[in-house]
Amino acid sequence: MELLQFVISGLATGSIYALIGLSFAIIFNSTGIINFAQGEFVMLGGVLTICAITLLKLPLLAAILAAVAGTTLVGIIFERFAIRPLKNATPLSLIIITIGASILIRGVVMLLFGKDTQALPAFSGTTPIEVGSATLLPQHLWIFGVTILVIIGSRLFFHHTITGKAMRACSFNRRAASLVGISVWRMVLLSFVISSALGSLAGVIIAPLTMTAYDVGVMLGLKGFCAAIMGGMGSGLGTVLGGLILGILESLGAGLLSSGYKDAIAFFILLLILFVRPQGLFKKGETERV
Amino acid sequence: MAKKKKVALKSDKIKFLVFCLVVLLAPLPFAKGYLSNVLIFVGVNSMLALGLNLLLGYAGQISLGQAAFFGLGAYGSGVLTTQFTMNPWLAMVLVAVSVALFAFLIGFPVLKLKGHYLAMATLGVGIIANIAFNETVDLTGGPSGLSGIPNLSIGGFTFDNDLKNYYLVWGFALVAILLSLNLVNSRVGRGLRAIHDSEVAARVMGVNARIMKVQVFTFSALISALAGSLYAHVVTFISPTSFSFAVSVELLTMVVIGGLGSVYGSILGALLLTLLPELLRAFQDFDIIVYGLLLISMTIYLPGGLVRGIPELFRRLVPARRGNA
Secondary structure, eight states, X not given: OHHHHHHHHHHHHHHHHHHHHHHHHHHHXXXXXXXXXXXXXXXXXXXXXXXXXXXXXXXXXXXXXXXXXXXXXXXXXXXXXXXXXXXXXXXXXXXXXXXXXXXXXXXXXXXXXXXXXXXXXXXTOOOOEEETTEEEOHHHHHHHHHHHHHHHHHHHXXXXXXXXXXXXXXXXXXXXXXXXXXXXXXXXXXXXXXXXXXXXXXXXXXXXXXXXXXXXXXXXXXXXXXXXXXXXXXXXXXHHHXXXXXXXXXXXXXXXXXXXXXXXXXXXXXXXXXXXXXXXXXXXXXXXXX | OHHHHHHHHHHHHHHHXXXXXXXXXXXXXXXXXXXXXXXXXXXXXXXXXXXXXXXXXXXXXXOSOHHHHHHHHHHHHHHHHHTSOOOHHHHHHHHHHHHHHHHHHHHHHHHTSOHHHHHHHHHHHHHHHHHHHHHOHXXXXXXXXXXXXXXXXXXXXXXXXXXXXXXXXXXXXXXXHHHHHHHHTSHHHXXXXXXXXXXXXXXXXXXOHHHHHHHHHHHHHHHHHHHHHHHHHHHSEEOGGGGSHXXXXXXXXXXXXXXXXXXXXXXXXXXXXXXXXHHGGGGGGGHHHHHHHHHHHHHHHOTTOHHHHHHHHHHHHOHHHHHHO
16 A cells, blocks of 8 residues: 555656756766766756745746756856866866865855755645555656656657767767767767756756755765666666666665665665676676777 | 985985974964864874875775765764773774774775766765764764763873874874875885776786775775774764765865875865865855865866975976076
């Protein structure tokens, strides 16, 4: 009985992890960077929406659009001023830079908007819908809907548009891509645009369920990264499945074992996968070239 | 060549002795002041930064979970001395050995990973440890912390004020520095630097990269655990926030800003970043922003850290001297 309820809420948070995982994978595939500031984009989505509603008195939809646009702008600035100056950086300096950016973004948000936890109103009420023995919130449906749309959209974009194909070409081989006339730096910038927009969207749709504050990004970002690792850092179905599995396991673990260890479960799974199948759950291994 | 090396070693020794002297005299101007309290934490952070620098700066292996070892050391000592009334020194040894063993065991699967994956795995270890500190309320007191940890004492002599604790902590720190200096100038140190440049090349040259990485990981965990035990006995109160992900990041900042692959760079970084929040106290919340900005701009403009950046800057500002020579 309760099981179904856990699975439903697990699927909802899992969808969020999947979206964040996808946004991780998009930057990783075009630049080879794991963006430790990804979680801050998610946080910005929620926080900026609340600000747009309370300060600018915008209606919900406009507020969401403004928040996504604002976050995307942050993503562009980040790429332009922190990533692009380092042309031949080692993974280490990139890790440190993105960590620095994440601290900076969090700090600015904390100073501007305060440390309080705030809630975004649910998009279409909070009347629960009965599903068998469990209940579903309208917000859950929003989350599922947006996730499905994003998956279909990204599939169409990456496989059926010329720009999407060019971005995939960059992830396979940057030099070859630039030799056939693809502007690699433009693709990198575009990947930051898509990724920050996607991350903030995830942050917006989860905010009514979990509340939001300046510091929610770290955990959400790391969970999204777990999802991406489970999917083998691909930008496809593997990451989505990874996110959903993680969400369900976490929700079951919290419900059946102990809610205090909820986050530990996610990281335990992450370690297990890294140790046993570092190439992801659904991918074949690749040999590394030196 | 041999002679040159001997000279280099001799200058290393002099450098270390000068450093010892500085440490010895540093607290005298403000013996009773609040700064000597801060200098104790510089010592603790120096040990932690040094441990991370051996791993990161020399072997090129990132760890975002150093706070876990620091915390295990502190909580190990704290719990054993308060809940089980064990002798603090015995507890310290016991905890250091167990933490080192723990690091050794997880070192094999963890250090098989590279780059971002290694960063994430160590981060995972750190977060799991922090959750454990929060959740095992019976032992650790959970989020409200563990208090009443006794000060260390030898015979009838108790380390119960800032000055005594300063010399206690720095005594340990100096031993750690000496050991590290010897380590990096040994065959192991050269092997580690070879791994840093190219692990495959190092292995082809006969460096057992796998074991060596695990060894340095274990050593860095050992130093961190000792720093944790000292911290617990000096402060006498510990809570999980002192061992969070943010602390691991702070240590990373110290190492990067001080200078990767430099023993004294770690100390310089620890000194700077421990004093910085005290200097920025007037702005309280701004320190997080200064942190982020420092981290980004230092990585972009001073990739070698202060320890290399300052002499470089000096050379650039005084070009005439180099021209004459």
